[in-house]
Structures are given as structure tokens and as C-alpha cells.
Amino acid sequence: MSQMHQPTALSTCPSCEEPLESGDLFCGACGYDLSAVPPPPDDHPTIVMNGAPGTAPSGGVAWPAAAEADSTATPAPVQVPGELPGLDSTGVPLSGHTAGGHRAAPPVPSAAPVAPVAPTGDFELPAPAPAVGAGAPPSVPHVTDHPSAEPPDLADPRTVAPPVPAGTKLCVACRAGHVDTDGYCENCGHAQPRERDHVEQELDAVAAVSDRGLRHHRNEDAFAVSSAALPDGSPAVIAIVCDGVSSATRPDEASAAASAAANEVLLAALPRGTHPQQAMHEAIVAAAEAVNVLAGPPGQSGDQEPAHRAQNAPACTIVGAVVVSGLLVIGWVGDSRAYWVPDDRTGSPARLTEDDSWAAQMVAAGLMNEAEAYADERAHAITGWLGADAYELEPHTASFKPDRPGVVVVCTDGLWNYAESPQEMARVLPPDAAGRPLRAAQVLVGHALDGGGHDNVTVALLPFAVPRHGAGSDRA
Amino acid sequence: MANFSKSTVPQFSVEVYQNEYLPEGGREVNAIVTVTSTGGGTTGRRSLTGAPAATALPGQGPNAAVVIMVDCSGSMDYPPTKMRNARDATSAAIDTLRDGVAFAVVAGTHVAKEVYPGNGALAVADAATRAEAKNALRRLSAGGGTAIGTWLGLADRLLASADVSIRHGILLTDGRNEHETPEDLKAALDACAGRFTCDARGVGTDWVVKEVTGIASAMLGTADIVADPAGLAADFTEMMENAMGKEVADVALRLWTPVGVEIKFVKQVAPTVEELTERRTQANTRAGDYPTGSWGDESRDYHVCVQVPEAGVGQEMLAARVSLILPAADGTSQVLSQGLVRAVWTDDMVASTSINPQVAHYTGQAELAQVIQQGLEARKSGDFDGATAKLGRAVQLAADSGNADTAKLLSKVVDVVDAATGTVRLKAKVADADEMTLETRSTKTVRVKK
Numbered sequence: 001m002s003q004m005h006q007p008t009a010l011s012t013c014p015s016c017e018e019p020l021e022s023g024d025l026f027c028g029a030c031g032y033d034l035s036a037v038p039p040p041p042d043d044h045p046t047i048v049m050n051g052a053p054g055t056a057p058s059g060g061v062a063w064p065a066a067a068e069a070d071s072t073a074t075p076a077p078v079q080v081p082g083e084l085p086g087l088d089s090t091g092v093p094l095s096g097h098t099a100g101g102h103r104a105a106p107p108v109p110s111a112a113p114v115a116p117v118a119p120t121g122d123f124e125l126p127a128p129a130p131a132v133g134a135g136a137p138p139s140v141p142h143v144t145d146h147p148s149a150e151p152p153d154l155a156d157p158r159t160v161a162p163p164v165p166a167g168t169k170l171c172v173a174c175r176a177g178h179v180d181t182d183g184y185c186e187n188c189g190h191a192q193p194r195e196r197d198h199v200e201q202e203l204d205a206v207a208a209v210s211d212r213g214l215r216h217h218r219n220e221d222a223f224a225v226s227s228a229a230l231p232d233g234s235p236a237v238i239a240i241v242c243d244g245v246s247s248a249t250r251p252d253e254a255s256a257a258a259s260a261a262a263n264e265v266l267l268a269a270l271p272r273g274t275h276p277q278q279a280m281h282e283a284i285v286a287a288a289e290a291v292n293v294l295a296g297p298p299g300q301s302g303d304q305e306p307a308h309r310a311q312n313a314p315a316c317t318i319v320g321a322v323v324v325s326g327l328l329v330i331g332w333v334g335d336s337r338a339y340w341v342p343d344d345r346t347g348s349p350a351r352l353t354e355d356d357s358w359a360a361q362m363v364a365a366g367l368m369n370e371a372e373a374y375a376d377e378r379a380h381a382i383t384g385w386l387g388a389d390a391y392e393l394e395p396h397t398a399s400f401k402p403d404r405p406g407v408v409v410v411c412t413d414g415l416w417n418y419a420e421s422p423q424e425m426a427r428v429l430p431p432d433a434a435g436r437p438l439r440a441a442q443v444l445v446g447h448a449l450d451g452g453g454h455d456n457v458t459v460a461l462l463p464f465a466v467p468r469h470g471a472g473s474d475r476a
Numbered sequence: 477m478a479n480f481s482k483s484t485v486p487q488f489s490v491e492v493y494q495n496e497y498l499p500e501g502g503r504e505v506n507a508i509v510t511v512t513s514t515g516g517g518t519t520g521r522r523s524l525t526g527a528p529a530a531t532a533l534p535g536q537g538p539n540a541a542v543v544i545m546v547d548c549s550g551s552m553d554y555p556p557t558k559m560r561n562a563r564d565a566t567s568a569a570i571d572t573l574r575d576g577v578a579f580a581v582v583a584g585t586h587v588a589k590e591v592y593p594g595n596g597a598l599a600v601a602d603a604a605t606r607a608e609a610k611n612a613l614r615r616l617s618a619g620g621g622t623a624i625g626t627w628l629g630l631a632d633r634l635l636a637s638a639d640v641s642i643r644h645g646i647l648l649t650d651g652r653n654e655h656e657t658p659e660d661l662k663a664a665l666d667a668c669a670g671r672f673t674c675d676a677r678g679v680g681t682d683w684v685v686k687e688v689t690g691i692a693s694a695m696l697g698t699a700d701i702v703a704d705p706a707g708l709a710a711d712f713t714e715m716m717e718n719a720m721g722k723e724v725a726d727v728a729l730r731l732w733t734p735v736g737v738e739i740k741f742v743k744q745v746a747p748t749v750e751e752l753t754e755r756r757t758q759a760n761t762r763a764g765d766y767p768t769g770s771w772g773d774e775s776r777d778y779h780v781c782v783q784v785p786e787a788g789v790g791q792e793m794l795a796a797r798v799s800l801i802l803p804a805a806d807g808t809s810q811v812l813s814q815g816l817v818r819a820v821w822t823d824d825m826v827a828s829t830s831i832n833p834q835v836a837h838y839t840g841q842a843e844l845a846q847v848i849q850q851g852l853e854a855r856k857s858g859d860f861d862g863a864t865a866k867l868g869r870a871v872q873l874a875a876d877s878g879n880a881d882t883a884k885l886l887s888k889v890v891d892v893v894d895a896a897t898g899t900v901r902l903k904a905k906v907a908d909a910d911e912m913t914l915e916t917r918s919t920k921t922v923r924v925k926k
Contacts, residue, residue: 174735176735177734177735182794182797182816184734184793184794184797184816185734185794186734186762187734187735187762188734188735188736188793189733189734189735189737189784189793189794189795190734190787190791190792190793190794191791191792191793191794212790213790214790215789215790215822215823216790216822217790217791217792217820217821217822218792246824247826454823
């Protein structure tokens with residue numbers, strides 16, 4: 001989470017190729033910020049427990065009983081990514097899901113097609129895909145062979161950290177002044193990198209990276225990643241990503257509060273046996289409340305904010321993903337997205353969320369085609385968000401039951417603006433993303449920065465593996 | 477907030493109003509800094525924090541000294557009511573003195589004479605000394621010239637004899653400072669500036685506005701006209717009450733700026749416009765101090781404008797740090813409060829093009845003061861077109877900003893055809909008192925309409 005500084009591994013600036021000297025915090029030629037960068041990935045990348053062979057809990061992963069009898073009696077609708085349309089939390093199909101455009105339904109997987117389970121139907125898991133079931137190693141290159149010899153072109157441009165002598169607080173901009181208690185250089189006045197400017201976190205089965213980008217002065221995105229145990233002891237992995245609405249006041253606080261609140265609710269609900277989809281719904285509601293609370297009484301805030309945003313209550317978007325054995329649950333409000341990218345890239349990637357945005361609404365209403373809608377300057381105006389001035393909170397949740405291993409990309413528009421279609425996202429996601437999620441998340445952030453970094457960039461990656469011994473096969 | 481060991485020091489707070497967002501290539505940063513001090517003496521001798529102010533402690537005198545300078549030149553007898561009213565006003569001011577305040581009365585002509593107590597020192601106010609002082613005022617008589625520099629010099633010597641932190645003068649004149657050169661007066665002001673503060677009043681209409689406002693400005697006090705001598709007593713009482721309310725002296729506004737940042741101007745903009753840019757004294761390599769005089773319970777606004785080096789979109793820097801500094805006897809200084817002026821470059825045009833309402837308001841108020849002075853100047857020199865244009869603009873600005881007092885004063889000098897467009901006609905006949913009142917009070921501002 002905190003920034004770590006390690007000796008530089010590269011000899012040139014990742015931005016302009018200017019040779020670097022060890023100790024450089026900024027590139028001398030282009031000023032590239034080399035300071036708040038993560039160390040190169042660990043030499044022993046963690047192999048996700050549900051994505052690698054032989055790591056599944058012995059005895060197989062049984063779907064918890066909670067699935068059939070969750071706290072609200074909402075059955076868990078499940079689908080394969082190939083039939084992407086999710087269901088919202090009331091079981092109603094999401095709008096705009098007629099096949100068409102670039103989101104045409106991918107071909108039905110050959111190995112183990114899984115039919116969507118009817119809401120009232122039995123909750124059966126499909127037979128595992130033969131390859132996985134047989135324990136064949138998934139394609140995870142660069143696992144242990146030459147971890148330190150990472151090709152530079154794959155690197156997040158900022159993965160180079162020069163050493164910083166402990167205890168000194170020298171300005172990263174002018175290198176002449178010391179940093180004052182209020183965070184500015186006593187010599188040149190420049191703001192110092194803040195902790196949130198670049199944040200990384202990696203757990204066993206999830207990794208996330210958030211970056212300020214190149215055009216915004218602060219990072220208004222936030223994320224939370226965690227893992228919990230279901231009542232039966234099987235793991236659940238959680239990732240929440242929020243994007244503060246810049247036109248509102250204190251968007252950075254909104255995103256931080258929302259991601260923390262949603263994560264907390266999921267961490268509490270999942271071990272109790274709440275169905276993940278219901279838990280996700282509750283998490284989004286709790287996140288909305290956490291953001292609402294930030295809007296103090298009128299006139300209390302905003303003196304330091306420009307007038308045009310002072311009257312707007314804090315607001316943010318949210319997208320969350322929960323991976324439990326064999327099931328993927330997505331929830332969102334706003335235009336932050338989740339994508340599915342199968343490990344075997346011959347399968348079709350897919351977008352799992354439907355933006356609450358002007359463009360998406362226009363397309364859904366049939367008033368414009370996607371190209372026209374996204375070309376409009378209003379395209380990115382969001383129509384749903386968390387915050388006190390939201391019209392009505394409509395948390396969208398959806399469950400998927402992928403039949404093959406893959407990676408869930410949970411991200412803000414700071415990333416998907418540079419890889420909008422699932423195909424583009426799949427192209428920029430490194431092939432070994434499942435095995436090295438942090439590394440892959442860094443690469444995705446680097447892709448957005450290379451594209452201009454016009455917005456804050458945040459991405460969380462959750463490798464998904466089909467359980468080796470699912471409940472379905474147990475019952476079969 | 478700092479923890480003040482001395483209860484006499486009011487709590488200072490600094491608020492910064494600015495639009496910190498600059499477009500790509502933007503370099504000018506404007507901010508209004510509102511400084512508010514509370515817990516001083518004007519709240520019934522009790523500090524707002526609950527601790528009794530030092531002035532209220534028995535056995536310990538107030539930490540203040542005041543010298544009243546009364547013009548006794550020959551012209552004060554024309555009409556004779558002027559001298560009588562000056563005497564009555566001084567008497568009323570003496571009545572307002574708090575027990576324990578050190579004070580003296582000086583009669584000013586082409587030389588300065590001590591009227592009371594008269595031994596080269598100050599008296600300490602109590603019932604007896606107040607009665608003696610008022611008795612001594614009977615000796616005041618008109619006769620002689622006017623050399624204000626000598627009055628200030630004597631006041632300075634008297635005030636320096638007291639071991640107090642608040643030193644204040646009240647100066648009354650009715651005529652031109654014609655028995656010394658302007659250079660003499662300037663030298664006296666330079667010598668006294670920073671040693672005590674002084675309010676200046678012109679009585680009647682035979683005095684020179686620039687002289688009186690110049691004295692008040694240099695001495696960090698107020699200037700005003702008392703056109704009718706009958707109003708003197710009330711005015712003196714008010715001035716003395718204000719002086720009694722001061723709890724801390726020699727407060728400086730310190731402006732720290734990083735390398736490469738250029739200060740374009742620093743001015744007080746409320747309650748009056750007061751240019752401070754040239755009055756900077758270097759505090760250290762990166763910071764300079766601007767004098768603000770003494771403070772009671774009050775709030776003042778300052779407009780700070782700096783030019784920052786160019787930086788790319790997404791960058792943020794501290795453009796200036798504004799603090800209130802109280803120098804201590806041992807040469808160190810205490811930071812009373814501080815605020816930050818920031819610069820953030822953005823490609824969000826909505827953010828970078830919006831103008832902070834406070835900045836816009838005070839930019840208008842400063843222009844208002846300037847066009848009134850220019851307009852009256854043009855009128856005096858016979859440039860009636862220029863005067864009409866300037867005063868028309870003044871009417872427009874005053875109406876726009878809700879500065880009703882100034883609008884009223886303007887309406888005595890020009891006939892307003894349409895305030896919104898600033899269409900005015902110069903009045904053919906304007907009373908001297910009205911013109912002088914407008915000129916003297918041209919720098920008074922109002923705060924932003926909420």
C-alpha cells in the first residue's frame with residue numbers, strides 16, 4: 001500500500017528514454033515522476049489459490065449452503081460470460097442486452113457450456129473444464145524462471161524507484177528545499193507526492209493499483225481489496241473500485257468512504273453466509289450511505305472549493321466484484337466497469353457492467369448507436385452515482401458463472417477510456433495476469449498513462465478459476 | 477491553533493478565499509485573506525475564550541497609552557465654535573479613557589506644547605487625573621501656525637516614556653500643514669511609523685485631504701472628516717473607544733513565497749483600501765512582513781496577488797503562505813495564524829475560468845476607490861469629461877457592489893442618470909464638505925454580499 005522505494009532497475013526514463021542516475025526521483029529531461037512508484041514485483045509471484053493447479057483446497061470447494069437459501073431468499077441467477085447479460089438484484093435482466101455491436105455474444109465454450117440456471121432452479125455447478133479438472137497447469141509464463149529480468153517494455157512506466165535516504169524530506173521537484181509540515185517545498189513551493197497519488201495493494205488472489213494520472217492534481221479514485229472466508233471455509237475475494245465525481249466537492253473523500261464501507265459490509269456479510277449477490281447489493285447501499293454522510297449541512301463545506309462545485313454534495317461511482325468458488329458477482333453504480341478476460345485468449349472477453357451514463361442510456365433507448373453516443377460530449381455524463389444528491393440509488397448487481405479460468409478487470413474510466421472494448425482490454429491485459437495480478441494491474445495503469453493519463457486510473461484484478469471439484473461434480 | 481500563553485493576545489484566524497485553479501500557462505494567483513481576531517478588549521474587557529483580559533485584572537493597569545493632539549492654530553478661532561468644540565471633544569475622549577491608561581494632551585501649532593500632564597511624561601487615567609486634564613483644556617487657545625510633524629514628534633517622545641504595548645495617537649487639525657515643508661512632515665512620519673498608531677481627523681473644510689489621509693495611512697490609523705465641529709465629541713469618543721479596544725500591537729502580515737514567485741501587490745481591502753506592497757520589510761530570505769498595526773476584536777481583508785512560474789497541468793504548488801506575526805521583545809516572533817494560497821493547474825476550463833467572488837468583489841472595491849480619487853482630481857483640474865467618466869464608473873461600481881455609503885456620497889457630487897450603466901452628470905455646485913467627505917472616505921469598502 002505504502003510507497004516503497006527501491007534502487008532503480010532501469011537506466012532510462014520510462015517516458016522519454018533519458019538516462020537516469022541512481023537517486024533520481026524525477027526524470028531530469030521530462031520531469032517524469034519516478035518517486036511514488038512501486039518496487040518491481042516480488043521474485044516469487046503469488047499464485048492465486050483459485051487460479052493455479054494444486055492449490056485448491058483439498059476435498060474440493062463446495063458451494064456454501066447459503067447459496068440456496070440466502071438471507072433474502074433471492075435465488076442466485078448465474079450465467080456464463082458467453083451469455084453476458086447479467087441480472088440486476090431483483091433478477092430482472094439488465095437493459096440493452098440484445099446481442100449487437102461489439103458486445104456480440106461470444107461463442108459458446110466448447111468444453112463445458114453452462115446454461116444459466118433459472119432463478120428457481122437448482123443451483124448446480126457445471127462439470128469442470130477438462131483441462132482444469134485434470135490439473136493441467138494454466139498458462140502462466142514468467143512465474144519463476146527469470147523474474148528479475150522483466151522486459152522493460154512490459155513495465156509500468158513508474159515501476160522504477162530510486163533510493164530515498166531515510167529521514168530526509170527533500171523536495172522531489174527542486175531537490176533543493178526541504179518539505180514543510182504542510183506538505184509543500186520550503187524552497188519552490190511544489191506540492192509533494194501524496195500517499196494516494198499512487199497506491200498498490202496485493203493479496204493472495206487480488207491486486208489493485210491506483211494512480212493520480214498525468215493531468216489531475218490529486219487522486220480522486222479509491223479502491224479496497226480483501227479476502228474473507230465463507231462459512232464452509234472456502235475463500236471469497238473482494239475488490240471495490242470507486243471514482244470520485246470531480247464536479248462535486250471532496251470527491252476524494254467520497255471514493256475513499258464508499259470503497260471502505262462497501263468492503264466492510266462484504267467482509268461482514270460473506271462469512272455469515274449471505275449470498276454474495278445480496279451482500280453486494282447491501283454493500284453498495286452502505287457505500288451510498290457513507291457518501292451521503294459526507295455531505296454536511298449546507299454552508300458547512302465548500303469555502304475552499306471553487307463556486308461551481310461548492311454546491312454539489314460529495315459523490316462517486318462504485319464497481320465491485322466478489323469471486324467465490326465458481327461464482328463471480330459484480331455490482332456497480334455509475335460508469336466504473338468490470339471486464340471478463342479469459343485466460344485462454346481464444347475465448348471472448350466481455351464487459352460485465354452497463355454504465356449509468358448518458359451514452360449508455362441513449363444506446364439503450366435506441367436513440368443513437370454506440371459510435372454516435374460516445375462521440376457526443378455528453379457521453380461521459382453519468383446518470384447514476386453515490387451521493388446525497390443522487391436522484392435514486394439503483395444498485396446493479398449481476399452474477400456470472402464462468403466456465404473457464406480468466407481475470408476480472410475492475411476499473412475506473414481512467415483506464416477504460418484507453419481500452420474501451422473488451423477486445424482492447426484483453427489485448428492490453430498481460431497474458432500472465434492470472435498468475436501475476438499486481439504486475440498486470442501495473443501494466444494496465446501504465447497503458448492509461450501512456451495514453452495520456454487524463455484521469456485518475458484505478459484497476460483491480462481478480463483471477464478467477466473454475467473450482468477443481470465443484471459442488472456440481474460432487475453431486476453428479 | 478497556537479496556544480497563547482498571554483490571555484491579552486486575541487485569537488487570530490486566517491481564511492483564504494481564492495480560485496486556486498489555473499489554466500495551462502496561467503501564472504497569476506489572486507487570493508483574499510480574511511484575518512479575524514477575537515478575544516481582544518472590545519468584548520466588555522473580557523476575552524471571548526472566558527479568560528479575563530489583562531485589562532480587567534485589579535492592580536494591573538491596561539497595557540496602553542494615548543496622546544491626543546489638538547490643533548490650536550489661529551484658524552481654530554474662525555469660527556470660535558471650532559476651538560470650543562475641539563475642547564469639548566477632547567474632554568469627551570478623556571472621559572472614555574479606561575482607568576490605568578497612560579495619556580497626555582498636546583496642543584499643536586507651529587510648535588507642539590504639552591497641555592497635560594506637562595512634565596514630559598504621561599498621566600495615568602483615574603478620576604482625579606481625568607478631572608485635572610479637563611481643567612487643563614481650558615488653557616487651550618487658538619493662535620499660531622500649523623506644523624504637524626512637530627506634534628507627532630512630541631507625541632512619540634511622550635508615548636515612548638511609557639512601558640506599554642499599545643501606543644496610540646489621536647490627531648485633530650483644521651488647516652493646511654503650512655509651517656513646515658512636506659519633507660519635514662514625511663520625515664516625522666517615517667520616524668514615527670511603527671512606533672505608534674494614529675487616527676487623524678480634519679475638522680471644517682480648510683484642511684488638505686491628502687495630508688490627513690497620508691498621516692493616517694502612514695500611522696496605520698483611520699482618517700475622516702468632521703465637517704461640522706459639533707460632531708467632534710461623538711467622533712472622539714468613538715476613536716477613543718476603538719483605541720481602548722486594541723489588545724495587541726505591531727502585528728505584521730508575513731508573506732512567504734517560494735523561489736520564482738513574484739509578488740505583484742499586497743493590499744488591505746477591508747475595511748478600507750490600503751496599499752501595502754511598498755511597505756514590505758524582509759523577514760528572511762523567502763518572507764517579508766507588511767505592517768498591520770494594532771488589533772482589537774475585528775476582521776480585515778487583504779488582497780494578495782502573486783505571479784507563479786509556469787507549470788504543467790496536474791501540478792500543484794504553494795504560491796504563498798500568509799501568516800500573522802507578533803514580534804516578541806527578545807527579537808523572536810510568534811505566528812498567530814496562517815493560511816495557504818495554492819496554485820493548481822487544470823485543463824478543466826470551468827474550474828480555471830471561474831473567478832472567486834471575494835476576489836472579484838475587492839478588485840471592484842479597489843477600482844472604486846481609485847476612480848473616485850481620479851475623478852475628483854480630474855474635476856479639480858477642469859477635465860470635466862474625464863471626471864464624468866471616472867465618477868460614472870464609480871457610481872456603477874458602488875451600485876454593483878452594494879456600497880451604499882459611497883453611493884450616497886457620490887450622489888452629492890454627481891447627478892446619477894443610470895447607476896447600472898454608470899451614466900452621470902457632474903453637479904454644477906458641490907459643497908466643499910461633500911467633495912472632501914467623498915475623497916476622504918473613497919477608500920472605505922464593504923464586504924461581499926452573502
